[in-house]
Amino acid sequence: MADLLRPGDLAKALQLSPARIRQLAYEGRIPFLTTPGGHRRYDLDEVRAALLATHTQAWRGAFPLEGLREDQLWRDLRPSLDPISEQGRGIAAYAVTEMVNNAIDHSAGTSVTVEARRATNHITITVQDDGVGVFRTVRDGFGLPDYFAAVAELSKGKRTTDRERHSGEGIFFTSKAVDVFELAANGIVWVLDNDVADQSLGMSRVDVGTRVRLRIDSGTERELNDVFRAFSHEHDFVRSQPTIKLFEIGTEFVSRSEAKRLLEGMEEFTEITLDFHGVLSVGQGFVDETFRVWARAHPGVTLSPVNANPAVLYMIERGLPKPDRT
Structure with a gap:
């Protein structure tokens, strides 16, 4: 089981006030456990899933990985994201195609499910495959001691276990371009929140395959090229x-x-x-x-x-x- 959080820790992880957490729990909109002493404790994965379920599903598709083309999947998904800024659409196009291509080339799985949900001012796109898990792939590929070391490798950028087909930039730039990036696999979850310039590492219930969640502000003015420029010199990473x-x-x-x-x-x-x-x-x-x-x-x-x-x-x-x- 994932580590259970106190209300204050959950509020910080979700960028909500403790009062809002109490309200959501009282209304039965988020799940919780009660300790013998009467205190509420929360599973972050379960709470996120409950909150995500309140968003409107805009698009969903499940596909076999064999023969899948990420560009065609994106063309099918794209209309469901409107209304969204041109900058947001550009970020979504890059992020979705990169993450789906990772599933095709690296997951060692058989299928991928992609879902887009819309809230008032942002969209959330989930890409989930049924493979061995990204942290296991990186751990084994680089001979690392554990999955936490694999997270560290991914955070560096330009690190890939398949140099013939990949530059190692996809996850790195995607994590910098979206507003919130969540990568869960092999029992752990890595979250980068670019809105508050923070990141966290915790336990997850995702132990089969890899789940990527991308949150993009519908009105974002962030330019994808600006993200590239921030980490590039003369067009090289x-x-x-x-x-x-x-x-x-x-x-x-x-x-x-x-x-x-x-x-x-x-x-x-x-x-x-x-x-x-x-x-x-x-x-x-x-x-x-x-x-x-x-x-x-x-x-x-x-x-x-x-x-x-x-x-x-x-x-x-x-x-x-x-x-x-x-």
Whole structure:
């Protein structure tokens, strides 16, 4: 069973007020369990599904993966999204075709179901296959220790287990283009909320196949090309923003091995932003391996730490290579 949340934690995850959560529970619109002490606890997956069910279904289709063309599926789906801004339609076109193509090429499944639902000011598109699960595919393909490490690989961008057919950019750019991106598979769920610039990692009931949910504001003015430009230079994908807090279920990073895993494959980029949000402390070995050893071995790559607390920032600055004195 997925971890159960307190009302305050659920409110934060859904961007709703605690009062609104209490109202929804009282009205019977979201499911909950009651502890022996009389406190309500919530399963995030079940609550999201209950809320999604209140949206109007605009389109739904189930397809065998063999012989499926993602462009034709998109043409069938597209009219059901109106009214939506041109920018939103462009983002949806990219996201849907990329995610369906991933199911075709990577899932090792037999079918995919695509559904679009409309709320007052946004649309939610769900793409779900019956394959082995994206985190298992990435874990096995890169020889990683667990599914959480697979999430970390996906967050880097430009990482793929099939270089002959894929650039590794699809999930990365889709996660940056939509308003909320949710990727669930193999018992865990990774959520990126671009509206509040935050992300989370938790447990999920999806243990067969992969489920992708894409939320797009119907009136969005975000240009897909602006998303590409934010991570590109001269039309090549050269930037990446791996989020360090995803690499372990914890807030401390002390070892050289953690640093090596963080930077595995990152030599392909020229600019890397290391986000330390939520990290409480780092060790000298981690800092030295990252900012001296790896940086010296890859002089063409710029490492930029951001969102570090004072203690972490002190350790980073202390560990940076000292300028030569002549």
